[in-house]
Amino acid sequence: MSSDDDMPLSTVAAATKVVGNGANSTVKVKREYDSDSSDDMPLSRTKGAAKSMKSSSSSDSDSDTPLAQTTARANGGLKTSPPSSPDIPLAKIKDEPATPSRNGNTTRTKVKAEKGTRKRVKVENEKKKADKKPRITRTTSTASSKVSDKGKSEADNDDEEEDEEHKWWLAQDLDNSVKWTTLEHSGVLFPPSYQPHGIPLIYDGKRIKLEPDAEEVATFFAAMVDTDHAKNPIFVKNFFNDFLEVLTKCQPSHPVKEFEKCNFSLITKHLTKEKEIKSAMTSAEKKAIRDEKMKSEEMYMYCTLNGRKEKVGNFRIEPPGLFRGRGSHPKTGKLKKRVMPEQVTINIGEGAKIPDPPPGHSWGKIIHDNRVSWLATWKENVNDNIKYVFLAADSSLKGQSDLKKFEKARTLKGCIDQVRREYTRDLKDKTMIARQRATALYLIDRLALRAGNEKGDDVADTVGCCSLRLEHVTLKPPNIVHFDFLGKDSIRYVNEVPVDAAVFKNLRIFKKEPKTEADLLFDRLTTTSLNKHLDRLMKGLTAKVFRTFNASFTFQKQLENTPKDGTVAEKVLAYNRANRDVAILCNHQRSVSKAHETQMEKMQDKILEVKYKRMLLKEQLKEVDPEYVKKHPRACKKEDGVTKKWIKSYLISQAKKDKEKAEKKWEKDNEKLKEAGEPQIEKSQLKDTLKAIDERMAKIRSGEYEPGHPLKSATTERLLDAIKKQSQRLNSIETQAVDKEENKTTALGTSKQNYIDPRISAAWCKKHDVPIEKIFPKTLINKFKWALEVDKDWVF
DNA sequence: ATACTAACTTAGGAAGCTATGA
DNA sequence: TCATAGCTTCCTAAGTTAGTAT
Secondary structure, three states, X not given: OOOHHHOOOOOOOOOOOOOOOOOOOOOOOOOOOOOOOOOOOOHHHHHHHHHHHOOOOOOHHHHHOOOOOOOOOOOOOOOOOOOOOOOOOHHHHHOOOOOOOOOOHHHHHHHHHHHHHHHHHHHHHHHHHHOOOOXXXXXXXXHHHHHHHHOHHHHHHHHHHHHHHOOHHHOOOOOOOOXXXXXXXXXXXXXXXXXXXXXXXXXXXXXXOOOHHHHHHHHHHHOOOOOOHHHOHHHHHHHHHHHHHHHHHHOOOOOOOOHHHEEOHHHHHHHHHHHHHHHHOOHHHHHHHHHHHHHHHHHHHEEEEOOEEEEEOOOEOOOOEEOOOOOOOOOOOOEEOOOOHHHOEEEOOOOOOOOOOOOOOOOOEXXXXXXXXXXXXXXXXXXXXXXXXXXXXXXXXXXXXXXXXXXXXXXXXXXXXHHHHHHHHHOOOOOHHHHHHHHHHHHHHHHOOOOOOOOOOOOOOOOOOOOOEHHHEEEEOOOEEEEEEEOXXXXXXXXXXXXXXXXXXHHHHHOOOOOOOOOEOOOOOOHHHHHHHHHHHOOOOOHHHHHHHHHHHHHHHHHOOXXXXXXXXXXXXXXXXXXXXXXXXXXXXXXXXXXXXXXXXXXXXXXXXXHHHHHHHHHHHHHHOHHHHHHOHHHHOOOOOOOHHHHHHHHHHHHHHHHHHHHHHHHHHHHHHHHOOOOOOOHHHHHHHHHHHHHHHHHHHHXXXXXXXXXXOOOHHHHHHHHHHHHHHHHHHHHHHHHHHHHOOEOOHHHHHHOXXXXXXXXXXXXXXXXXXXXXXXXHHXXXXXXXXXXXXXXX
């Protein structure tokens, strides 16, 4: 760790989630920005603005300080250290001797040259493609060509074990622009055809038997009647339109006119029954079905890539259904049609056997393109999106691009100081375009915002950095910026951060009239131009790299809080906290589980229970050793939250539980005695016990009850010891509660899977002697095999 | 430039599975 | 011994980015 200390830790967004069914979310505002303001703002105007701003402490020095604190926490927040790191010149990062030039001249030439080359190659490829001749490179590593030369008959037999041992990451060739030399696979699996059930729809009180095609669509909806989707008017409208269309096509004389008169309940009931039947099956039956399914799917699960067996990811063609667009997606609820083999393109090695299409059908197209990684593709009808079948996350191809991604982020780490200096300088550039770019970059870097492409109005209205509109940003002088917008997946981002004076000033300029709330904040900026600029700063640098970099870097930094000689559980807790900091940074949210509130209450009760027990111990201590208490008044501090009222209800519930327990014990004891052939315990005995408890309960109710001292033969020492034990318990439960509350809306998985360099985790495990299984589930261990061999001192 | 397209990564919800504890 | 909390896994939607066409 050389330049770490001055690395700013980005802000943590305190965001709230707006859950989907967008019915009430932001009204979509048309963006019609009139481009009458000049492209490049003249210096004079900027200067004028700058003067009028009169910012009190516009020191540039704070460019390396965090914008805001993370969620306050006991183990110490994020620290800021003075900036000091030595500059790492661009030249070094790029592994080329060029002069690190501010305007990037040298670099630009180089990049251009490279791009040119790449393009030419591609053109050649295109030609070959046109001839249906795939580009099978002969220049790839000898290992792989050997394998491919071997021929598959042999490969099938003895490669099994070798597969698992293939450590592609030791080859150290990160260029994967040619994805494979040989590729064999079995194509895709289509969903089963629709099996009509014959249950009618009720329309306006009358039963209507539906033709299979219409019945299928009705059944899609029937399965969703009590989800949020069915309450979303857009979803309903879209569904109903498409349903009517299908219905009219297959039974033109149907009477269905209004959605409100449709009643799907018979179908819904039928579906529920089917589910019940399924879950009522014995586990043996279930297993038989599962095994059967596995067997029929096995051929699709794996492919052979460069002679090695690799797992395929989503080999199933997406089944028909109702499109579940998120947020207020204008097309949500529309019918997603069944995909036919004729629509599917298969990509496969040239010599490989072409998989059989389903009987009576043929494939749309067969291609042999080894510069892409997909095995099959088709177009979906709702949004015209292209769908692909890719390899699984633990495949070599995915692993390679993952490794590449993190290496790029590490490269950024090496030149982040320079990049930051560059945009900090540009914050005060004389041109509008440079200022907007610099300001956007500042936000992307410090807040981990996404790039924010422009979107059409046939999708949900969500934004990222470049597509922010005035309405999403509120300025609170002198330097606080308030963000509130819907990001990817319509997840709400709410954050309030102090920013650099220059940034604040710029944002104020960008918000000036005649712009209106619905106009773009960065009207001179596009993601393309931004990324082009970034590429000049560091080859391959794009907006998203900042997210990866900041996430991994923050994580590594936060892991420093791991207790050196704590238990494994404590270390894992520290790990999860670091993970959570990253998740909060990236605004990875999840919806609150229905049970959350009750669960929290339960924990709160447990906390009070422990406090109560500790209170009793303290009272006993007061009696046993009043001298000690006098000397240490803090030792007997009052327990807050443990009110008389709470104690009463607690004691009553305890008494009730005791009664139940006594009954159960009596029954159980008798059962045992019966088995042993011994005489039963009299019921009167149980009644006596219950009576005693009832009396206790009465006393509790009247307030006469006096709890006895919890400790027999108590000494000061033993009491203090017991108090300490309870305190520890309390501490642990309280941490758990805080943890749970903080995790309520935070999803840790996304950052763990996509943003945090797994080598950080692997090294941490080794350093702290924590088994990797404690932090990675099976699938992640597989996905990150390539990362697990690092040594304990590896740093991001 | 700008629009469109292709290929890939990132994302949350739902389904499914499992440990756990009343 | 079942319910169910708390995961993981599956699914597919929704982003980003590079490249191509206009």
